[in-house]
Amino acid sequence: MRTHAEYDCDVLVIGGGIVGLSTAYALTRAAPGTRVTVLEEASSPAHHLTRPDGGLIHSGVHQRRSSLTARFAARGGGEMTDFCARHGIAHTVTGKLIVATDRADLPRLHALAQRGREHGLPVRELGPAQIARYEPRVRGQAAIRVSTTGVCDAAGVLAALAGEVSAAGSVVRCAARVTAVDRRPWGVAARTTDGTVVRARALVNAAGPRSDRVARLAGDEPGVRVVPVRDTYYELRGPALVRGVVHPVPAPEHPYAGVRPIPGVLRSVDGTVLVGPVGATASGRPANGGPPGLLSALTRQASWRTARRRGGYGRGDAHLPGAGPERAERAAPDPAARAAVAAALRRLLPDVREADLCPVHPGVRAQAVHGDGTPVEDFLIREAPHTVHVLHTPADAAFATALPVGREIARRAMALAQGAGWRPPAVESGHCV
Ligand SMILES: Cc1cc2nc3c(=O)[nH]c(=O)nc-3n(C[C@H](O)[C@H](O)[C@H](O)COP(=O)(O)OP(=O)(O)OC[C@H]3O[C@@H](n4cnc5c(N)ncnc54)[C@H](O)[C@@H]3O)c2cc1C
Incomplete structure (x- = not known):
């Protein structure tokens, strides 16, 4: 077993996107004094957020009840809204209409309403006149409204998470691409392009589109391709046609958020x-x-x-x-x-x-x-020695689920770090540096 000083950090996170940063945030909150290092290859955490990222805080209504996504989104949406409010990040709880444009959509709309209630979501069924009350320019046979859906400034959320992690004494290093991962009996060592080596008791692979590659760097077969x-x-552009988030009922062949026969419409912050x-x-x-x-x-x-x-x-x-x-x-x-x-x-x-x-x-x-x-439709989180790999985050669900997902991954990472001799700093005095 190595001494505390021989580790550069307790938990190393590869990837400073929403998953990596919310994990680092959860670690610093769950066990203050835990040394976390986030290595992000881009010049800033929000670098890869492109214009179309509307910052939708999804409700998880489309997901199966047993899925991690539905479980995390049911409470995570409200938590993300509170996080935005606490940090002065632009956000709006707009509610979301899911609209049946055709009578053939009605059975699937009712099934969605049922599923939403099973998830514990505030779902209301609407007729055409009630649709017009929320969205006067939208037409449909019927709709459901999930009142908790909202939108947020996605880049603002990432910046606030990174700020909290740094304020807790941990490190978010940008322009630091991990090119090699060495797993040893005592933990892991990761090398970045500039040759820096970071030794940690546990590793979280939150590399998003490259998570399968990072898994292979660590010597693990991910079992999926990203x-x-x-x-x-x-x-x-032109006249304001929607007030909030309006989605059609998903087609049977596209049951989850993503591509639909009719596209969704969203007013961002x-x-x-x-x-x-x-x-x-x-x-x-x-x-x-x-x-x-x-x-x-x-x-x-x-x-x-x-x-x-x-x-x-x-x-x-x-x-x-x-x-x-x-x-x-x-x-x-x-x-x-x-x-x-x-x-x-x-x-x-x-x-x-x-x-x-x-x-x-x-x-x-x-x-x-x-x-x-x-x-893959749900979160895919796999564990290996000293390592947690996050191999899939469902589209649209990242912001709604981020805070509970971060806590779940942090919990697993702390358990792995304990196996390498880490003890929560608050419990073991003098441990914290
Ligand atoms: C157009 C578009 C719109 C979207 N809109 C929404 C929305 O409204 N609401 C919503 O919730 N979700 C939305 N999403 C999905 C959401 O953006 C993703 O699900 C989310 O970004 C995934 O987060 P992540 O942390 O897993 O991955 P990423 O955000 O991709 O973060 C992974 C990070 O790892 C870094 N990295 C990779 N390899 C390495 C390495 N070797 N070393 C160091 N760093 C590395 C990358 O640079 C990257 O920053 C949208 C996606 C797209 C494409």
Whole structure:
């Protein structure tokens, strides 16, 4: 067993996104004095948050009751709202309408209402006149309203979490990409591109789109591939057509948040109205430092299957097999796709004009897929010696679940650190540095 001073920190977190930072925050709150180091390859934690990230605080209503996502989102949404309020971060609890635009959607809408109640969410069923009271420009046969859904300033949340971690005496190091992980009987050592080595009792792999690679660096087979899925978004300019968050009932083939036959609409905290995602195409790894170029045959196969399963009218978008990330981010949706989006959206918002739909920077989200190409739908958290790997965070659910997920991962990391001789600093006097 090593002495306390021989460790650079107690818990090392790779990845300063929402999952890594909320884990570090939870560690510093659960056991003040615990030394946490977060290594983030980008120049700031919010660097990868792209314009389309609307900061939706999702309710988890679509998720199965037994899922971790539903469990965490049920309480995490309110916690995130409180966190924003305490830290002066822009946020609004808008509520969310899920609308049946067609009579054929009604059974699925009722099933969603039932599921929402089972999750303990405040769900109200609405007829067409009641829909108009909340969203006067939205048309539908019926809807449900989940009053706890909201939006927040996503970059503000990341900055506040990083600030809290630093204020607690822990370290968030940016521009620090981990290139090697060495696991030893006493813990782990990670090396960054500048040659710095950080030794820790326990490691949390929260590397998002690269979590499968980081798992392999640590010598673990993740059992999934993380593939990048490009979501196309539009900004809806012109007259203000929505007040909050409006989603159609998901199609049976897309039961979870993500691509729907009709895109969702969201008013973000700065007033921008975002429409999407409207297509899912897979491409090269996202532009966060990794080598562009060809993906392995397996990844590409999985990407194709995922894209095919999740794509609706978005199939018109360019699929860029083997293209580098830069090309994926530059590619603009074609005019035919925009016309199709406007036509689909008019089933929900009849006043939408095609000319008011302006494509915005596409977002690339990480989707873990099993070996047979099936997408992972829930959080995927795996443990290995001295290590917790977070291999999948469901799309849309990151902000609603962040605080409870951070606590769950912190709990597991502390248990692993204890196995390497760590004791909570408050209990063992003189332990804290
Ligand atoms: C367009 C778009 C819109 C979205 N909108 C919403 C929304 O409204 N609400 C919501 O809740 N979710 C939304 N999401 C999803 C959400 O952004 C993701 O689920 C969330 O960012 C995942 O968090 P993470 O911490 O797991 O991964 P990431 O945010 O990707 O963080 C992982 C971090 O690890 C770092 N990293 C990777 N490898 C290394 C390494 N070797 N060394 C050091 N650092 C490394 C990366 O630089 C990155 O910063 C959206 C996603 C997209 C693409």
